[in-house]
Amino acid sequence: MVRSIPLRGGTSIPQFGLGTYKLAPEQTQRTVEAALELGYRHVDTAAMYGNEREVGLALAASGLARDDVFVTTKLNNPDHDPDAARAAFERSLDALQLDQVDLYLIHWPLAHSTDYVATWATLIEIAATGRARAIGVSNFQPDHLRRIIDATGVTPAVNQVEIHPYLSQDPLRALHAGLGIVTEAWSPLARGKVLDDPVVEGIAARLGATPAQVVLAWHLRRGDVVFPKSTHPGRLAENLAATTIDLDAADAAALDGLNRDERTGSHPDHVEWP
Numbered sequence: 001m002v003r004s005i006p007l008r009g010g011t012s013i014p015q016f017g018l019g020t021y022k023l024a025p026e027q028t029q030r031t032v033e034a035a036l037e038l039g040y041r042h043v044d045t046a047a048m049y050g051n052e053r054e055v056g057l058a059l060a061a062s063g064l065a066r067d068d069v070f071v072t073t074k075l076n077n078p079d080h081d082p083d084a085a086r087a088a089f090e091r092s093l094d095a096l097q098l099d100q101v102d103l104y105l106i107h108w109p110l111a112h113s114t115d116y117v118a119t120w121a122t123l124i125e126i127a128a129t130g131r132a133r134a135i136g137v138s139n140f141q142p143d144h145l146r147r148i149i150d151a152t153g154v155t156p157a158v159n160q161v162e163i164h165p166y167l168s169q170d171p172l173r174a175l176h177a178g179l180g181i182v183t184e185a186w187s188p189l190a191r192g193k194v195l196d197d198p199v200v201e202g203i204a205a206r207l208g209a210t211p212a213q214v215v216l217a218w219h220l221r222r223g224d225v226v227f228p229k230s231t232h233p234g235r236l237a238e239n240l241a242a243t244t245i246d247l248d249a250a251d252a253a254a255l256d257g258l259n260r261d262e263r264t265g266s267h268p269d270h271v272e273w274p
């Protein structure tokens, strides 16, 4: 049901997974376990979310083989300095109770307050140990991508950025396609804000689908990787079933037309540390 997309580094990523931002530690284990039981095989977490330990407990409790679940985590903003990044990576593996993550990302570029090229070089070092099967970035703008690639000769496997029908990010996605970077769409439902849009509701009513399913099917048709977050078992199942919905070109074009370059989260140029 869920397509796998090849990644630089020789691995591949399930196109659909579970997001865990704002999953409180006490909700995390049961939510991740419920998702794995439903058939999710990709979990996106981050040191910043404070729930890696509970994600790890859910993975262990699931009884699934390590290779059957794709796990992403991210380097937190205070840890960009190379020594801090090495230590932070160890803490993430320890919290997740894993020997290896499938994907390790720089969470934010912090372009005005850090040397993100040195941070990227540290992730390259980590990947060389085999303990991150693939490495990538998040919230990188075109000039950040070009700079790390020019400086190191290593292209990130993915760039994880905010994308939904109100922020379609087509110029950035085209750059990714040209560079061979897989696009991951965070907040794919715009944290719920697109779900009562009349265009989304109209397509959903006609197809007998839910608004969330229509929006997720739009992302999947575009080829992006998505991991919507929900704490509700019913919604976890509803969202996963979006992988069975085929939107036609006319419906996809109508959803493309909703773009208004509107963010629900922070702009990468405005996130700095400290």
Ligand SMILES: NC(=O)c1ccc[n+]([C@@H]2O[C@H](COP(=O)([O-])OP(=O)(O)OC[C@H]3O[C@@H](n4cnc5c(N)ncnc54)[C@H](OP(=O)(O)O)[C@@H]3O)[C@@H](O)[C@H]2O)c1
Binding pocket: 018, 019, 020, 021, 022, 044, 045, 107, 138, 139, 160, 161, 185, 186, 187, 188, 189, 190, 191, 192, 195, 212, 213, 227, 228, 229, 230, 231, 232, 235, 238, 239, 265
């Ligand atoms: N790299 C980054 O900087 C970054 C930033 C933000 C997010 N992310 C990642 O992307 C993931 C997804 O983004 P997100 O969590 O911000 O937002 P999202 O997945 O777009 O939306 C989550 C919100 O939508 C609701 N929802 C989920 N399924 C629904 C459905 N079928 N019908 C109605 N409402 C539904 C959830 O509520 P309930 O839980 O109540 O169902 C929650 O409030 C995150 O969890 C995280 O892993 C990364």
